[in-house]
Amino acid sequence: MNNALTESRIAYFFEAVRSGTIRAAADWLNVAPSAVSRQISLLEEELDAALIERHSRGVTPTEAGEYVIEYFREQRAHRDDLLSRLQELRGLRTGHVNVVLGEGFVSDMLSGPMQQFCRQYPNIKVNLDLGSTNDVVRRISEDEGEIGLVYNPPNEARIVSRAARQQPMMAIVGMQMARTINRKSLSVQELASYPLAAPHPTYGTRQMLQAVEFAERISLDPLVTTNSINIMKQFAKSELGIVVLPAFAVATELEAGELTAIPIEHPILENAEAHLVTRVGRKLSVAANKMLQMMSSQMTAFR
DSSP states (O other), X not given: OOSOOOHHHHHHHHHHHHHSSHHHHHHHHTSOHHHHHHHHHHHHHHHTSOOEEEETTEEEXXXXXXXXXXXXXXXXXXXXXXXXXXXXXXXXXXXXXXEEEOGGGHHHHHHTHHHHHHHHOTTEEEEEEEOOHHHHHHHXXXXXXXXXXXXXXXXXXXEEEEEEEEOOEXXXXXXXXXXXXXXXXXXXXXXXXXXXXXXXXXXXXXXXXXXXXXXXXXXXXXSEEESOHHHHXXXXXXXXXXXXXXXXXXXXXXXXXXXXXEEEEOHHHHTOEEEEEEETTOOOOHHHHHHHHHXXXXXXXXX
């Protein structure tokens, strides 16, 4: 091993591990797959260590590779810290905030903190990326986002909740179905008798439904499975059946009288929570801190 370390090569290696395959990394970096392989090979020569293991389904990091990934993430965190300090000196005249959120938070985010933030800091760029519960947790824990909005996340030692609020899962139905049901609340057994639309298992809402199925030994087999909250809303509006979501995810439709929320009688669903999360130990930029404060105080999900 020599003392040279070409930092740019680490980015190729990191992207290959993040993407899972050399080809996917090449597509993301807009280079040929051979270029990615070459840069990783040169990095392995520099470090005198094998960094990846190749399998039929892609690549995974070796123990040495994990150390390099940790180094790369720390370097990015130091860079972000430097940019944050420079941003503070500029008085928030420039900069960016990176938020990763579940789709159910979109309306709440755009109608609340985004309006004030964009008026108060017009030159701060905001990146909003959608993701499932698992996506949000992973991206925040791996510093691919500064702030995460996630519903009922799993326990993860690398993330910390900066705000949390109980937001029960409700049966969301169209107005005609609400009149047909004509109940102030539903049991999970009654819920199971109606057609359902639900997200994929990587979403927190679906994971809670699966927990209810296990606890009650019943089947909540959805008629429609999707990765879109909007499709679920349209399913309910079209009177095709019930979707199970927190009320804040359909606040606009509830206010407009397009949908109705009916409580569901089950502790797993009643005790669900919305969380505003960051990575443990991450120092947020000045702009991100301002955004965090506005999100926790202005979003319906946390009031």
